[in-house]
Amino acid sequence: MTSLERTVSTALRTGVILAALIAGIGGLSYLALHGSDPASFTTPPALRPLSASERIIALGVLVMIATPVVRVALLAIAFARQRDAIFAFLSTLVLSVLLAALL
Amino acid sequence: MTLTLFSAELAAASMLAGLIGALTGLGGGVLLVPLLILGFGVNVHLAAGASLISVIATSSGAASSYVRDGLTNIRIGILLEVATTLGAVAGALVASHLSTSAIAVIFGIVLLYSAAKTIAPSAQPTPGTADDPIAVRLRLGGAGYGVQRVPLGFAVMAVAGALSGLLGIGSGALKVLAMDRIMRLPFKVSTTTSNFMIGVTAAASAGIYLRHGYIDPLLVWPVMLGVLAGALCGARLLHQIRVASLRWLFSAVIVVLAVEMIAKGIR
16 A cells, blocks of 8 residues: 555545534534424425534535545645646646535 | 434434445445435435435545555546546536426436346456557556546546436446446456545535535434445445345335336426
């Protein structure tokens, strides 16, 4: 295993565990406060203001989404360091598509 | 039903979807979305949004182990991610304009294809040795294998990305098809590299889903944690049970889900 593979693997694992923990904490705290409210997800989606616990869950979701993005950025840096122009370009291209879609 | 009970049931059902997804190699999303829509009455867009985030979770978690094993071809992954992310953005944009009925029907068709692949997995082609000139130029080959028909593989990957963005699934089956049938990569390299790309592909659609309010935190968290737990259990069990004996059962379930999804769309 190369050091690049090790770095990528660690980044992915850390991101997933962190995201799951944050979302879990937010979700459980929401249930502690509003657990007996009625549940329904049948209506068409609409952007609504989020409560504090929901924002914690949303943060967990954002960390989860960011995890593969960070992985692409790590590869872009690694290819640039290896002076692999084509793959540095390709990973930067993927990163740009991701950032353009997310931001 | 109270939110607590509903969340617990969602988590349990998602765990089952993650478990079967890992055992069949189909991934969590393909079973999760119909389960949420048909079993829990969740809105089609919200179901796809919850699935998309779960797909990022399971793909990234599994990729973490696969990359360590050194089977993942990172160079092929990056090249094809150019196609899948662009496809995913297009798919997510189309999804926001399509009716939920149309999405349900397309989902049903993808399920039928998945059922067919589960019953009759395609015969394993011999990995190619002769390289596509592009593959040589980009040094895509790995230990003991070459890479063929790169442009066609790239095109199929764009379609896989579009389906992922449209339906909130990983499209692992189509990604593997592009890599082992078209580009003639060894099976283990196809599956691990496909998994490697799934998280990035899903992340490309996530921004558009977020902006349209398709990602509801209260729905996402029990689903995501459930699928993740199920997928982890599935990966452990995979070495201990004979999946082949369960193939027919899984396919039958998928066919039922497919018919129900199409019926829901047409109704």
